[in-house]
Amino acid sequence: MSMTTPPGWYPDPGSPAIERWWDGTAWTGYTRAAGQPMVPVVPPAPPAAVTVPLPPVGERPPGRGRVVAVVVAAVVLVAAIVAGVALLRKDDSGPAAVAAPDQPTQAATSHGQSTVPAPSASPTDDPGVLVDQLNGITLPVMSGWEKPDSTVGGYPTMWTKETFDCPGDKGQFCHHAIVTSRTATATDLKTAEAIAKHDITDAADDAYDKDILGSRHYGGMVSHREVRSASVVVAGRTGYLVRWSVKTGAGAGGYVESLAFPSSVGSESMIIVRFAFDAGAGAVPPTGMDRITEGIRVIGGTQNGGVGSSVAPPAP
Structure with missing residues (x-):
């Protein structure tokens, strides 16, 4: 029982x-x-x-x-x-049922990242909305995208339905674009700008260099250049984004972005949304990152909440 x-x-x-x-x-x-x-x-x-x-x-x-x-x-x-x-x-x-972010339980490939089963419970069955309940936000799922049964690193994930053979590893498949949402863990960084600039290197490595098993599905990341760095308003809060153009050892490379902004719930911890969009045939243009960013909303439609309010913690 x-x-x-x-x-x-x-x-x-x-x-x-x-x-x-x-x-x-x-x-x-x-x-x-x-x-x-x-x-x-x-x-x-x-x-x-x-x-x-x-x-x-x-x-x-x-x-x-x-x-x-x-x-x-x-x-x-x-x-x-x-x-x-x-x-x-x-x-x-x-x-205890929430999987630790860096402990995958199911091997799969997606931009060189391992995936784990998605949580079975969701506050919405709307296929057009990706819910990050922990951080109190929703992201729009665009046409041609889906919410998978498995997630990247245990984080809320959406990706393009169409897949192709990874250019650096023909035995694996890759998606043309992937988006994940997570809580920032760098407690020594306090601003959205600092967090986004700190996270972009890890985001690029995870998407286009090596996965946790050392595989290089894109032949590794050869070089990168910053194509955008700016403040942006997300769900009514001021955030910051950093976007790189990445060249890889195999394939056409792609674009990676780290978007950081404060949550509207609880202690207003910083949220990081990562974007990885391949270049080349079948690619989603980088403007899709902006469309998703513009569609991010607070759960419940207010600036102060919507997440698990049935039993509040006791007053200190």
């Missing part, structure tokens, strides 16, 4: 340096620094007191009744502790 994980503070799947409030059914927008005292989980009430019948005083050894009562009380206490510990163990209905 599956048990539901109780509301409480748990490590944020996208940023180990913070904890995020789990309301019993979904992640919320509430966050805090890691290491603070956990909200206590109250174990189930112990069974009603057990009455142990004792023989008349003259027929029992001295102290026997006290020993029996102490043993029974100890058994009840141990049972309550075990039940409380079981509640703290997180099964597939709670925070």
Whole structure:
């Protein structure tokens, strides 16, 4: 029988340096620094007191009744502790079910990146919307794109439906374009500009150089040049983007972009949206990045929320 994980503070799947409030059914927008005292989980009430019948005083050894009562009380206490510990163990209905970003569980190829199964639960079945519930945003899924059954690195992902043989590895397939959304983990960087400029190198390496197994599906990244770097408004918040044109050892290369902006929920952690668009035949033009950026919205349609508000954390 599956048990539901109780509301409480748990490590944020996208940023180990913070904890995020789990309301019993979904992640919320509430966050805090890691290491603070956990909200206590109250174990189930112990069974009603057990009455142990004792023989008349003259027929029992001295102290026997006290020993029996102490043993029974100890058994009840141990049972309550075990039940409380079981509640703290997180099964597939709670925070432990969120895959760690860099621990893929299913080998596949997409811009040289491993993929993992997508979460089974989604706040919307609309095929035209990609939901990043952890960060409280939605992204538009353009015509010719899809939300896959597997995700890149465990992050919300969408990619073009059409695939082709990877130019540097004919035994694998690649998509013409891929977009992912995630929480920024560089806690020492505070501005959208600094985060975007820091992330773009990793984004380019992940998309066009080596995957985690060392494969070079595009023959490796040979060179790059910056083609755009600017402030941009995303979902009503001021963000920053950096876009590179990338040349690869095989194929026509492509474009990669890191877009950073603050979330509108919780502690307003920075969000990173990564774009990887191939060049050449069948390619999606880089202007598609701008169209997706313009279509990013806050879940619920307001600047302050929409994510898991059924049970809020207790006041400090």
